[in-house]
Amino acid sequence: MSLGLEKRGYGIKIMKNKIYELLKIGKRIDEREPLQYRKIEISTGVVEKANGSALVSLGKTKILTGIKVEVGTPYPDRPNEGVFTVNAELLPLASKTFEPGPPDERAIELSRIVDRVIRESKAIEVEKLCIVEGQKVYMIFIDCYVLDYDGNYFDASVLSAVAALKTMTLPVYRVVDGRIEAVPGEEMKLPMRTLPVSVTMALIRDKIVVDPLPAEEDVADTVVTIGYDSEGVLSAVQKSSPGLLPVNMFKEMVKIGLDSSAMLRRRLLEGVGDG
Amino acid sequence: MQYFSENELVVPGQILSDNPRQSGFGTYVREGKVYASVMGFAKSINGVLRIIPVSGRYRPQRGDKVLGIVSDVKPNAVEVDIGGETTAVIKPHERETTPLKIDIGDCVLAEVKATGLKGIVLATEGLQKIPSGILISVNAAKVPRIIGRKGSMLQVLRRETGCDFWVGRNGLIVVNGPDPAHEFAAVAAVNMIEREAHTSGLTERVIQMLRKMLGRGDEDSSN
Amino acid sequence: MKIRLINENGLRVDGRRPDEMRRMRMEVGVLEKTDGSAYVELGGTRIYAGVIGPREVHPKHLELPDKGVINCRYHMASFSVDERKPLGMTRREIELSKVIREALETVVFLEEFPRMMIDIFVEVIQADGGTRTAGITAASLALADAGIPMADMIAAIAVGKVDGVLVLDINEEEDKYGEADMPVAIAPHLNSIVLLQLNGRMTPEEVDKGLEMAQKAVQKIHQMQIEALKRKYRVEPEGLET
Structure with a gap:
């Protein structure tokens, strides 16, 4: 069961009226309070082949993030810093409105928001991810897949990416005769400075709601996502x-x-077994 | 010979009978034998084997009441999104003096007049515009259960929640009630019926849940 | 140094006997927004399959006047393999999408959906050998869950040859270092093959024997499919009141 109708380019009047009417008395169509998130579930280490992974559900929205680590060359202007990239894909089985093929503007916007929330909060201590200055650094690939879409993939993806980062392990390298090799049996945690999360809010007339449903986004005046460390x-x-x-x-x-x-950070810490 | 028990949940490819003349909805014949082609409950009705599907998209039939949202108003037709990425049309009579008073975004309940190559045509006679409510989408295969035998489940829902229900055979439902608490209880009941559509004693459990939600748990259930 | 894939007791790298399958787990109805879905685990292989449709054909020129069309996308998550897979579809994924689609097309009654299409999405979350066969097994469950009319279900498994021994359900290591890999998909009630590939060297006798092993395993997998479907729809015979 879901509220509203998927895929349309027009507003549904009865839903619009109902959402307005309920918000006047501080209620939402799915019984939540305006500032209440849906149920959050976090499980980590779900893909053994990845260095880190997390499956996060936010209501019916479900995101799987996996992280792979490689060794590569640093950027010339940052010779002693590790590198990370974020990519997000809207899998076509997650919604009838997602299509197979190269990432569209929504997918690219999602990956860039997740990237900014993590990068600009300086969450990852990239300067500790250098192996040989100017030559070898850790490269971290964070890939988020939207498996089920029922609104607000921004916050769910950030939670999933950060939960995977927080629980991932990296191989430890040493330099032997000018070449690097992995130290057998040794692993390290990713050095992190802070735990960033994002909060997505919809403005509906003069009311603000957090974690909007697709039906709410449809009638919202606008939607804003903010990242906090x-x-x-x-x-x-x-x-x-x-x-x-x-x-x-x-x-x-x-x-x-x-x-x-x-609240989200508390849930995140509980979810990664650190609460 | 019949190879299944009445109401057995069968899967595609499962053999049902040796008599090809018994092949009905949801079955097919291969080399003189009848097999299931969809997943569902097998029934033998007057010697014909039928599968009552447990899932699947809505397939419009003449005479069905469907619920939809007006997605476009064109000079000679009104388009209605009936869910499942399907559009139906309403073609107002040419000699109609008062044009249909419907706008894009309106929610309507109408009867299917025709299906086929020309698309799904909805009747203007008896067309209802729904003024307000919460729109819910459910799997169309579960709609008969939400309506109940001769409308019995809907009666229970209306009585227990005090809400109005508009139910489309296509799986779209509108609930409108006296206050949010009763509407939420109605939505929860629809959700429960969809989830537990194929279990026994459902009506009783729906009543119990609604009374608990609406704080009337101690009342006599025969009332 | 050559890796030994069969030890002195005749057991395989993961301790299995040659004719032993890995642990398999299936669940139906795992995704919210599809018309039908399934999750299948086979050893370390993990797959989601989702079906959307029948719906109107996009783009329009691909529609057929007398029957439906099936689209299929087999896709691996970047982190599903040891070396991170670059984004986008590889040639391997495109080929597998085609053979999986053809396997499923064989059993679906497409003539019931003129001018419509059915999308099948197979998402590999982790690859540990046997992804195309586990993917077909999952896709077949998702089609049944979506209520799509079919002549039969499809169950699939790979057989292979390692150190000269025929083995059932090869894992990634055996695939990499073994002599042959033969994925087989079968429609159990029709007792016919709907997908068959061979990658490596096998004698005609070995192919025969391998097919027999696959057939036996397919019966078992099919039984698990039926159980998984019934679990979702929690059957209580007296419960039907329609």
């Missing part, structure tokens, strides 16, 4: 839909997002 500092913002965002509403979102980010 453990200190509550913002690391990324994306207004990911057209529409007017009054300045005072955005300021309100920054505050609401901060509260939600603390």
Whole structure:
């Protein structure tokens, strides 16, 4: 069962009216409070072949992230820093509105948001991922796959990527006769500075809701995602839909997002067995 | 000979009978024998073997009531999204003096007048515009269970929740009630029926759940 | 140095006997937004399959006036293999998508869906040998779960030859260092092959024997498919009130 209808280019009047009507008394169509997230489940280490992995469900939205580590050459301007990249794919079995083929603008926007939330919060201590300065560094490939889509893949993907990073292991390398080799039986955790999370909010008339459903996004004036680090500092913002965002509403979102980010980080820590 | 027990859950390819004349809906004949072609409950009705499917997309039949959202209004036709990436059309009569008062985004309940190569045509007679409510999509194969035998389940739902229900055979349902608590209870009941469609004692469990949700657990269930 | 794939007791690298399958687990109805779905685990191999349709054909010029069309995409997650797979479809994935589609097309009653299409998506989350056969087994479950009319289910397994011994259900190591790999998909009630490939050297006698091993295993897999389908629909015979 789901609320609303998939794939359309028009608003459904009765849903719009119902969402407005319920929000006036502080309710949503799926019984949640405006500032309440759906149920979050996190399981890590689900793909043994990956150096790290996490399956996260947020309500019916489900994201699988896997991380692979390779050794490569650093960028010339950052000779002693490791490298990481984020990629996201909207698998066609996740929604009737996703199509097979190269990533479309939605998939690219998703990967870039996950990347920014992690990169700009300096969550990964890239300077500790250097093996031989200027020559060999760790390269970390973070790949997020949307397996089931029922709204808000931004926050679910960030949770999944960070849970995989937090629980991953890397091989340890040493230099022998000018060549590097893995030290057998030795592994290390990824050095992390902070645990970034993102909070996605929809503005519906003059009300703000977190973790919107697709039916809510359809009637929303606009949708905003904000990334926060453990200190509550913002690391990324994306207004990911057209529409007017009054300045005072955005300021309100920054505050609401901060509260939600603390809750999400607690759930994340519980999920990775660190709570 | 019949190779299944009444109401047995059968899978595609399973042999059902030696008599090819018994082949009915959801079965096929190969080398003189009848096999199941879809997954569902096998039944023998007046000597004809039929499978009641447990899943699958809606396939429009003449006379079905379907629910949909108006997706386009063109000079000679109104298009209605009836879910499952399928569009039906309403063709207003040429001599109609008052044009249909429907707009894009409206929710309508209408009867299927024709299907086939020209697409799915909905009747203007008896067309209902639904004013407000929560729109739910369920698997169309579960709709008969939500309606119940001669509408019995719907009666229970209406009585217990005090909500109005508009049910389309295509799996789209609108619920509208006196207050959010009753609407949420109605949505939860629909969800439960869809999930447990093939289990016994469902009506009783639906009533119990609704009374618990709506705080009327101690009332007599025969009421 | 040559890797020994069969030890002095006749056992394989993972301790199995030559005719022994790895642990297999199946679950139906695991995805929310498809019309039918399944999850299959075979040893370390893990696969999701999803079916969407029948729906209108996109792009329109691919539609057929007298029957439906099937699209199939076999795709591996970048982290499903030892060396990270680059993004996008490889030649191998494109070939496997084609043979899997053809296997499934054989049993689906396409004439019931003129001008419609059915999408089948096979997503390999982890590859440890036997992904195409486990993928077909999963896709067949997803089709049944989607209520698509079919003449039969399909169950599949690979047989192979390692150190001169015929073995059932080869794993990744045996695939890499063995002499032959022969994936087989069978429609159990029709007792016919719907997919067959051979990669490596096998004598005609070995092919015969290998097929027999596959046939036996397919019966077992088919039984598991039926159980998985019935689990989803929790049958209680007296429960039907329609």
